[in-house]
Amino acid sequence: MKFQRKILIGCGASLAVLAGLVFGLDAADKAFPPPLEKAGVVSAEVLDADGQLLRAFATPEGRWRLKTSVADVDPRFLKMLVAYEDQRFFDHSGVDPLAVGRAALQFVTNGRVVSGASTLSMQVARLIEPRETRSLSAKLLQFVRAVQIERRLSKEHILELYLTHAPYGGNLEGVRAASLAYFGKEPRRLTVAEAALLVALPQSPEGRRPDRHFETAKIVRERVLMRAAVEDVLGDGEADRAAGDAIPTRRLHLPAYAAHLAEAAIRKEPRSDRHSTTLRRSIQQGLEHVARETAAKLSPRVSVAMVMADITTGEIVGEVGSADYFDASRSGWIDMTRVNRSPGSTLKPFIYGLAFEQGLVSQETIIEDRPADFFGYRPKNFDMSYQGDVSVRQALQLSLNVPAVRLLDAVGPSRLMVRFRRAEVRPVLPPNEAPGLAIGLGGVGITLKDLVQAYAALANRGQPMRLGNGIEDQPGLIDGEPLLEPTAAWHVADILSDVLPPQGSRRLGIAYKTGTSYGYRDAWSVGFDGRYVLGVWVGRPDNGAVPGIAGYQTAAPILFEAFSKSGVPITPLPAAPAGAMRIAQSELPISQRRFSTTSSGLISASTRERAPQIVYPPEGAKVDLGARSGEISPLALKLQGGRAPFRWLANGRPLAEISRRRTSEWMPDGAGYSTLTVIDAAGRAASVRIFVE
Structure with missing residues (x-):
């Protein structure tokens, strides 16, 4: 009995010690948790409407560290990674006893380190809490941290930390940054050879960089391929075929599109690491390429800006604030899509639209293009010549100034401004001035974004749409009265669709209008098909004159090239609404055959x-x-x-x-x-x- 009692007392004491040890370890674990908060610092990303990367920003310490999930990576890469780095990753709890025993035995047998025992969890621990020296205490801390991490995170989350923080040489961290820098693509589309190289690099990121150590990179890639073949990760002959693939010899720049919008996104939400826009990267690439190439042919101080939008949704799909954000000679940092400038003749279509809507004219109505005096205001045509009697259709296509002012005098400048407000477009008048006839020829200020928004309504049968890029403004339908009645909008679009393309450009099936501001400071061109509207501005950001620029000769060729390079298929313009048609001049009512005005503004x-x-x-x-x-x-x-x-x-x-x-x-x-x-x-x-x- 005494012996049994001693045994029971001893067991109780052992259990108490064990419980105390467990409690102590648990308390220590809670008191000294792994610094997982450090893993939350990643590069901010600006994404297009499909989630594609437009631009990334380096972390505060200058690292390209793009947040990466398991779904972002090709599954074969993950299989090769586990096979090469940690075959029992899904079975151990942070430390692999078999790997530790093997490494210890090899060290005793060979007198040197032959293979490591680091699991992926231990590598994550080292990445989020870098060690200053290679020592036994540092290794023991790594063991402890790995166990702590496994207690807190799922295997998938641990993998994602590795995929985000693994070093790849220089300031590249994470498989996404490496894939973009070495292959120019996201890691979900890696080939077998590319995946093998990215598996091998983190073990010695500087010594194996393909852009600096080509032969070493080739050798370690083959080593990964051989291991993957042995572990049946790859099929028969797949490793041999991949070994013959080329290895990149230079590092690429990470995507850097929509610079102005990206900066605006960071200013708006500086703490967010992901910013979604309505842009389409393929369209943005095309527009930026055209802006950069065409600006290079112009004066060094001249810039180019563009806005392209979907008229059915109001989403801005491409937005170029300048020809080159980093070009100081062109003041590239100024976003010229949001700066008020004189629109030249680009507002004329809306004057004609009001005249059609009110029944003052039809397309074939004759109107005079002769010198005229409107209470002291004497508009002149761009080329200082006059055409005499022309049809309304010809007057708009030739962008004649006097006929446009005659019609504006009849419909009223204030009414035109009211119509713009229906589309949430607010042209800026000179200080202390009421709307006057000069607004028809560019006597107001308007932004490129607002001008494109007005044309979006014109292209959308008069229905206004709010244009937005998802950051500075949100797209959507504008409730209320239309900018123009559908029939009037169709007449304007029908006329503009028949304007000859600029010299050297082929017909695209778009309707477009050009404009040149007073003093040759701004050249404009805005065009649309049945789905998209695109606006182009050319000029100096400092508002200086640019002798020789004009809407038709300078901006229109850029418009046509940008429409082509955007990659969007041309959508036919919509058919005429019920009852709308061109009426021959001889069939018009007598009051619409010729437009002339008296002091009342009507015949x-x-x-x-x-x-x-x-x-x-x-x-x-x-x-x-x-x-x-x-x-x-x-x-x-x-x-x-x-x-x-x-x-x-x-x-x-x-x-x-x-x-x-x-x-x-x-x-x-x-x-x-x-x-x-x-x-x-x-x-x-x-x-x-x-x-x-």
């Missing part, structure tokens, strides 16, 4: 009679015609005054018959805003804007 053969006035429907009325149910009823139209016969127009399109009665009917195409106009025999007009429900 007037006589002032003795009272001008026509629409009494029903009233201005701004909401009229329920059953559009929601799908069975639309006709709308009664009533007018007073004027001289018969009367021509009615709906959204700029003449109704079927000329009537001598003061009542008529109109069958809407559908719900939404519409503009109704009546023109009498004397050419006097009246309009109302209504909403059909």
